[in-house]
Amino acid sequence: MTRNGKHLSYCILFTVLIICLLTSTQVQAQYDYIDISNPFLKKIPIAIPQLGTGSGNQAEKEFARASTELLSGSLEFTGYFKMLDRDAFLIDENSQWTASGINFKNWTAIGAELLTTGSVSIQADIVEMELRLYDTFKERMIVGKRYKGWVEDQRKMIHRFCSDVIFFLTGNRGVFDSKLAFESKSDGKKEIFTCDFDGYSPKAFTNNKNINLSPAWSYDGQWIAYTSYIKGGPDLYIRHVKDKRGTVVAKKGINTTPAWVPGKFALAATLSYEGDPEIYLLTGTGKIIKRLTKSYGIDTQPTWSPDGKKIAFVSDRAGSPQIYIMDIDSGYVERLTFYGNYNTSPAWSPKGDKIAYSASNNGNFDIYVIKTDGTGLLQLTDNQGDDESPSWSPDGSMIAFSSTREGPSRIYVMTAFGTDQRRLLALPGEQTNPEWSGRVTNN
Amino acid sequence: MRKKYWIALALLFIIPGLLFTTSCAKKTVKSEPAAKAPAATDEAAKKAELEKQKAELARQKALEEQRLDQERLAKADAEAKKKTEQGKRVRFEQEHIYFDFDKYNLKPEAQSVLKMKAEFMKANPNIKARIEGHCDERGTNEYNLALGDRRANSAKEFLLNLGIDESRLTTISHGEERPIDKGKNEAAWAKNRRAQFVVW
Incomplete structure (x- = not known):
């Protein structure tokens, strides 16, 4: 397949395969998380632990680590969040990332009101990434997305998720496409x-x-x-x-x-x-x-x-x-x-x-x-x-x-x-x- | 005048020469027998002739030198004149007019400089001038582009009022993009708030 053909098919894949998970539980955007009159007065404490990996091979681990950094940095960029120190987390790296596997008390105990989790798997340069945002007090997922694309489109995938998160919290798409x-x-x-x-x-x-x-x-x-x-x-x-x-x-x-x-x-x-x-x-x-x-x-x-x-x-x-x-x-x-x-x-x-x-x-x-x-x-x-x-x-x-x-x-x-x-x-x-x-x- | 002077100088050499030869001849007459007298007179005449030729040569030489001198002087005169013209042109391009911060009105000093520029343009009807408006670095460059435009136009309008034809003047604003002094103090800023002229 030529490079152009690859990109074209990527575009189709990427567009088609953005799957909203559990759409039944995904409610309309909730603006009560962020004070619209001055959203930066009180930052929302958010915990962003390392993303998990599918097979656990070195390439995936490295990709997951870089993706976590990017996710954390991109959300912090908006000014809406207080990033909680990863050293204070009460969990180990390999804990479960689905709602049933999360002990939300571990997160509320360190002051987190929001939590992101996710997992990365890579096969032949194609990345599949699942990312979720949880309300730790309500103990439920508020945004859940799966993305599929080429390895080099890491930024696009992470920013798409950030855009979805900010849209849910503020009703606006944010800065990630600008x-x-x-x-x-x-x-x-x-x-x-x-x-x-x-x-x-x-x-x-x-x-x-x-x-x-x-x-x-x-x-x-x-x-x-x-x-x-x-x-x-x-x-x-x-x-x-x-x-x-x-x-x-x-x-x-x-x-x-x-x-x-x-x-x-x-x-x-x-x-x-x-x-x-x-x-x-x-x-x-x-x-x-x-x-x-x-x-x-x-x-x-x-x-x-x-x-x-x-x-x-x-x-x-x-x-x-x-x-x-x-x-x-x-x-x-x-x-x-x-x-x-x-x-x-x-x-x-x-x-x-x-x-x-x-x-x-x-x-x-x-x-x-x-x-x-x-x-x-x-x-x-x-x-x-x-x-x-x-x-x-x-x-x-x-x-x-x-x-x-x-x-x-x-x-x-x-x-x-x-x-x-x-x-x-x-x-x-x-x-x-x-x-x-x-x-x-x-x- | 100079020619007369040289002639006088030449005569000054010839007359004493002649006097010398005659006094010599007189002495000879006294000491020598009369028979030898005509020969002595011949000799004196020859000498006088020689002196005359010498004097003529000297005169010719002097005239030649005089001619060369005059040529040199004329050349120097022309050069000096050319230099003055060049000097005027250099001054036209290098003497700027200055403005107060955020202003584009012409101060009295600027007006007198512009009057000289108008004279230069009248004396050189073939030249055209581009007036460049500049600002100091303070303020936004976008606003300063407009300010530089106004500064160049203030100068242009003044020259139009002094009778310079509009077709000979163009303006351009460089805003704050081309400072003369990159310093960040009032002395530097004052130098940069200017309109300057370029001949083309």
Whole structure:
């Protein structure tokens, strides 16, 4: 069988063989596990013991060990869980992993409210994995799945299970199907990179040894629009992620800050060919539909409300950069930010209720969120470095941003409430301007 | 003027020479018999002729030197002039105008620099200029791209008002991507908040 044929058949296998176990006991998503108003205030204690193996051979043991690490790390990434120390577990490695074999008292005794178990078996590079999530107090399974795929698809299988777990607990699919795009600068050149949601597998998206900026994913993750100096000026490139096709918008002046309209093959961008930087609505093929802002001075950095009816953007019409909200149909504009004199990089939350942005106070930049009605201003970061360019995860649970807190600028993530701030990845040079994709299901 | 000077100099050599020969002849007349006198006169005439030729040679040489000198001077003049032109062009490209943080209005110093740039462009009607707008590293690069665009345009509009044709001016914003000074302090930032000119 050819490699392609193998992959094709894998896809079919993988899709067909995701079997929900014991569907009769699998109830509808239960939101009482996680407090929606601030899900990160009280983390759920979860125990993730080593996954078992079918035959117990060395390959399976190694695969099971790596899978357990990945499962634990991926669930911890969400910020919802408190990972219990494996050394404190009251069981041995080879204990039973089905409900009838589990002594739930052993788990509640160490404070675990949730427990994952599972088993791995490998035959001729094909992995079969069964993974379960238990409520230790109710003593029952709440998620149970079986996955089958090639050995190299370990991450896909584990993340599929994580996605199912988070969907059960929150009613949302989470971050596991998403990617990030960002700028990476070294030797004076700035290229666009992409990576998985957890910083894994960073890849250069542009490789033209020039300056490339401001990547923006289309809602379906199929396109990335960005600004590049490859032809001299800051031009707008709209490029299909997989195929090498696309368009260039290269008008006089700047062609910057693309922002895709949710659910449409259209985008807003800043163009200055009519004299000053204004925001325009363009088709995905780069044709101007209409000019959105009409104010002398700077209008830039649009971000769409999830319903596509409004944009938030930055304007200096009042003398300093502030964030405004415009209703697209009526053209009505309202100022959103009044605190501080340098508020830029708005990012509208996927739930639609908040806008994250970066603001300079006392010389430092920090990330803030504000409700779209102008109330509820909250400072999320506070440290010596500059924290800039917030971008929401597709489920709205996390925010990626860039920070110079460790010296060179790197990409960081935190929960939407500012907790669990950590670095996502570090490449040579400096990384800036992270842009989180929506859910990308077929990558 | 210089020519006259050289002639005067040449004469200065010839006249004492002549005087010397005559005084010599007089002495000879006193000591020698009269019969020998014509021969002595011949000799003196020959000597005088020789001196004359010598003087003529010296004069020719002096003139040649003078000509060479003039050529050298003319060349130096041309070079100096060229240098001044080059100097003006270097200055046009290397003297930047500076802005305050997050601002794109032209300060008085910037305006006087721009006036000189306008004069240079008027004196050199064939050149075209690209005005590049730059920012310091603070703030988001996306906003700074817009700010750099405004800075370049402020300079452009000022030059248009001074009568420079729009077809000779283009603008580009580099935002914060091309700092002159990579330092992270106000001195470095002040150098980076600029509009600069490139001839093309």
